[in-house]
Amino acid sequence: MIPAALPNAAIAIDVHDLTVAYHRKPVLWDVDVQVPVGKLIAIVGPNGAGKSTLLKAMLGLVPLASGRVEIFGRSIREARALVGYVPQRESVDWDFPIDAMGVVTMGTYAQLGWLRRVGQPQRERALAALKQVGMSDFAQRQIGQLSGGQQQRVFLARALAQDAALYLMDEPFAGVDAATERAILDVLRTMRDAGKTVIAVHHDLQTVPQYFDHVIMLNMRLVAAGPTNDVFTQENLQKTYGGRLNLLEQAAEAVRRAGT
Amino acid sequence: MLQRLLTFSDFNTNIVLLGSVLLGCACGVVGTFTVLRGRSLMADALAHAALPGVCIAFLITGSRELGPLLAGALAFGVLGVLAVMGISRSSRVKEDAAIALVLSTTFGLGVALLSIVQRSPDAAHAGLEGFIFGKAASMVVRDVQLIAVVAGLVVITCGIFYRQFKVLCFDREFAHSAGLRVQLLDLLLMGLVCVCTVVALPAVGLVLAVAMLTIPAVAARCWSDRLGIMAIIAAVVGAMSGAIGSGISAMKPKLSAGPVITLVAALIFIASLLCAPRRGLIAGWWRKRALRNKISLQNILRAIFEVQEAQQAALVPVCDVALKRAWTPAELDSLLRHAVRRGLVSREADRVALSPEGRKQAQAIVRTHRLWEVYLVTHAAIATDHVDRDADTIEHVLPAEIIAELEARLREDGRLPAVVIPDSPHAVAAHSRAGVHE
Known part of the structure; x- marks a missing residue:
């Protein structure tokens, strides 16, 4: 459950001067961004802009070259129970011997600690999460037999079962059918109305104003962040997508070469 | 030992x-x-x-x-x-x-x-x-x-x-x-x-x-x-x-x-x-075979139905049915015998007709096929003379919910034909082999 001392701060996640490097090559430079509580936030940017990396840095999955991340004013380690994660669908083997229910139940593991068994409360929560994404009829289905959209909904349900306050999602709308897109959007809006914060990497620029309250525009460095109406402008899109950042890229490459 | x-x-x-x-x-x-x-x-x-x-x-x-x-x-x-x-x-x-x-x-x-x-x-x-x-x-x-x-x-x-x-x-x-x-x-x-x-x-x-x-x-x-x-x-x-x-x-x-x-x-x-x-590989091979058989059977039913439609007759010549698709005479013969055994088709010498059950199944197949064609023409902007083949490959495997979705889409646009079977968007050829089948 959410710790009682959940600060009613207005900032869900505070990223300060974040730099991330893979094999010494920086992929994110000096990112400063603050995300308000209770909003749907999109991260947009071209391929290789570091969108997934930013999510993983927020989750503490990749080492930071510099900077810090605070979630509800705490360190990532202290705030783990407050954060839910939806990875990219392609990141796992869908032929794994498990059914949809089994995947969603994983969302409850963190609260079980090391040794307690999965019991009735956990199963009920998993089932409720499946129901919320419209997948309760598929609970016993092996995950490889689900369509892409259904698999994405199972991932979303697993995050719901985590019962977190902040959700980080890597392209939840990628490659899903229209019905799933509507279902996911409904769930996201319900989550926001319940005071949750959702940050999602998003590829479809056309739907950004319609789906998201805030937007983080990224291309190896932060281009702009803020309410969609103010920030999602032609000029900022031009800055994010138009022309590669030749100087930054060359600098990154130089840093990498210097290390070998 | x-x-x-x-x-x-x-x-x-x-x-x-x-x-x-x-x-x-x-x-x-x-x-x-x-x-x-x-x-x-x-x-x-x-x-x-x-x-x-x-x-x-x-x-x-x-x-x-x-x-x-x-x-x-x-x-x-x-x-x-x-x-x-x-x-x-x-x-x-x-x-x-x-x-x-x-x-x-x-x-x-x-x-x-x-x-x-x-x-x-x-x-x-x-x-x-x-x-x-x-x-x-x-x-x-x-x-x-x-x-x-x-x-x-x-x-x-x-x-x-x-x-x-x-x-x-x-x-x-x-x-x-x-x-x-x-x-x-x-x-x-x-x-x-x-x-x-x-x-x-x-x-x-x-x-x-x-x-x-x-x-x-x-x-x-x-x-x-x-x-x-x-x-x-x-x-x-x-x-x-x-x-x-x-x-x-x-x-x-x-x-x-x-x-x-x-x-x-x-x-x-x-x-x-x-x-x-x-x-298992054997089970997989068996499933593929069953699907192939089902598709061939559906194709023969649709072919007979379309010839019936064009000729406005229940009993139609086998040779006209043969022209609907690139069947060899032997293939066609074995397919027809299979359909007769299943009680879907009746045959008198060189003429065939659909049984009531065969006609029911043929209607469902033709309906799906034409719904998909209309959808491709209206929503996917595919040229009329290209749609038959596309519809052909997919109609056999469309699940019921997608058919329902197709109907809903076409109904929304007022394009869902009122009759049980929508008219084919291209002329159904009865005698000459339809060019779209090649």
Whole structure:
């Protein structure tokens, strides 16, 4: 459950001067961004802009070259129970011997600690999460037999079962059918109305104003962040997508070469 | 010998059998997780890295006492794993290359050390070569006691951390994000592999230890879509291979146990791959065949229906039906006979008609086909004369919910034809072969 001392701060996640490097090559430079509580936030940017990396840095999955991340004013380690994660669908083997229910139940593991068994409360929560994404009829289905959209909904349900306050999602709308897109959007809006914060990497620029309250525009460095109406402008899109950042890229490459 | 084997009356043979069975069980369970975690090759590197450990332990202690030898194996196995992880993490060498590198280097070192050992005076009784290919027949009660304890501990550990291993193998990043100590869990899993490999060394040998950790698990995957059941089946397959393999080896003492156990496991795997009900190759081939038959049958029904439609007659000539598609006369004949047997078509000499049931099915097929065509023309902007073939491939497999969705879409646009069967968007040719079918 959410710790009682959940600060009613207005900032869900505070990223300060974040730099991330893979094999010494920086992929994110000096990112400063603050995300308000209770909003749907999109991260947009071209391929290789570091969108997934930013999510993983927020989750503490990749080492930071510099900077810090605070979630509800705490360190990532202290705030783990407050954060839910939806990875990219392609990141796992869908032929794994498990059914949809089994995947969603994983969302409850963190609260079980090391040794307690999965019991009735956990199963009920998993089932409720499946129901919320419209997948309760598929609970016993092996995950490889689900369509892409259904698999994405199972991932979303697993995050719901985590019962977190902040959700980080890597392209939840990628490659899903229209019905799933509507279902996911409904769930996201319900989550926001319940005071949750959702940050999602998003590829479809056309739907950004319609789906998201805030937007983080990224291309190896932060281009702009803020309410969609103010920030999602032609000029900022031009800055994010138009022309590669030749100087930054060359600098990154130089840093990498210097290390070998 | 065979009789003594089957009646379990030979004490030594029983010991060997029991040891192999326990080993097979433990390796099957641990192997389930290593296979799913994609760590099978790492286990192989570990087993090869153990050989120099065995030799060095022998050179130091000068005895064939199993304890020190296994301790040496364990130490070097762990070193091997650490070397692989270190190389792939700190350099640009990819993991598979790092594994091959460590595996071959340590094995080379081991074989070199072995030749030194064999030159030493008391080497005659050492029998260290047994560690390479396995010598289950030399198992004694104390060895089996050790195997039993290790197998028990390994299986219990897998039971305790079942949930953690499951999420680790399925989605490591999610597990990490949820606060699970994934590095520790990976280390624990590798540790279990280590222990299993090391106790398996005397029986199956290091070259084949990885077989015990891999083949039963892969075979088990064919039979079940549930992790827990897969682990149990893997344990059973491992135990069976151990029992049958060491049994055969006991009857033919010249056959090392390791290779025979491995071959038995491989046979079980091949049988599983072929015969498993859902994932087996035979079942898959059968399903494909059934689908092909269904599609051909639907095609013939649609062809007759369309000729009936064009000629406004119930009884239509077979030769006109033949023109609807690139059927050879023999194909058409066998299809028609099949349809007649199923009671969907009636035939009088060279004319055919649809039975009431055949007509019902044909209507449904034609309807789906034309709905899809209209959808392609109106929504996907595909030219009218191209849609027939596209509709053709997909109409047979569309699930009911997508058909309903198609209807809803077309109804929204006011394009859903009011009649039961929508008109074809292209002219249905009755006599000439329709150009779109080519």
